[in-house]
Amino acid sequence: HRGERPFTCAECGKDFCAKTAFIRHQKIHSGLRPFSCSTCGKSFIRNWDLARHQLCHNGKRPF
Numbered sequence: 001h002r003g004e005r006p007f008t009c010a011e012c013g014k015d016f017c018a019k020t021a022f023i024r025h026q027k028i029h030s031g032l033r034p035f036s037c038s039t040c041g042k043s044f045i046r047n048w049d050l051a052r053h054q055l056c057h058n059g060k061r062p063f
Contacts, residue, residue: 005015007022011029016022024046033043035050039057044050 003017005017007016007019008014009016009022009025009029011026014025016025027045033045035044035047036042037044037050037053037057039054042053044053
């Protein structure tokens with residue numbers, strides 16, 4: 001770890017040290033939200049965010 005961040009977002013200039021984090025970040029700018037809640041229709045970029053959101057519909061919280 002030298003603090004190097006070789007991956008830079010062309011849209012916002014944010015730098016990343018890991019390629020996976022950079023690729024995940026780029027989805028923010030694409031506008032695509034492929035994971036939709038079947039209960040309320042709210043959409044998410046990541047499947048994990050949808051799964052966490054769905055807990056609010058059944059009364060369970062992740063914390």
